[in-house]
Amino acid sequence: KKNSNVFDNLKFTKNVDVLKEVSKSNCRPKLVIGFAAETENLLENSLNKFKNKRCDWLFANLVSEKVGFGADDNKLIFFKKNYQENWPTLSKRKIAEKITQEIFQYFKKSA
Numbered sequence: 001k002k003n004s005n006v007f008d009n010l011k012f013t014k015n016v017d018v019l020k021e022v023s024k025s026n027c028r029p030k031l032v033i034g035f036a037a038e039t040e041n042l043l044e045n046s047l048n049k050f051k052n053k054r055c056d057w058l059f060a061n062l063v064s065e066k067v068g069f070g071a072d073d074n075k076l077i078f079f080k081k082n083y084q085e086n087w088p089t090l091s092k093r094k095i096a097e098k099i100t101q102e103i104f105q106y107f108k109k110s111a
Helices: 018-024 042-053 092-110
Strands: 033-038 057-062 076-080 083-086
Touching: 018 042, 033 042, 042 057, 042 076
Parallel strands: 033 057
Antiparallel strands: 057 076, 076 083
């Protein structure tokens, strides 16, 4: 009897990179924001994503079993064009409030 694996005939299809497609679209919104959850090399990997995806902003954080997932707090790096800000460790609620405030200020300035 042949020893077969259920994964032998598994075929993968590459997903569309939604963030990259939105960023280069003719119907591009005024502000395109990406999020990156990295398991290693946070600064290098997220900076590469920010450049390659061509979004306006990118919020990046390190995730593991002890950080990000299942925790009440998190720590982000906020990327804008020619700008990077390391946010301190904050509750996820405070992070959401800070992101919302950044978006509000962006649209307030452009109004």
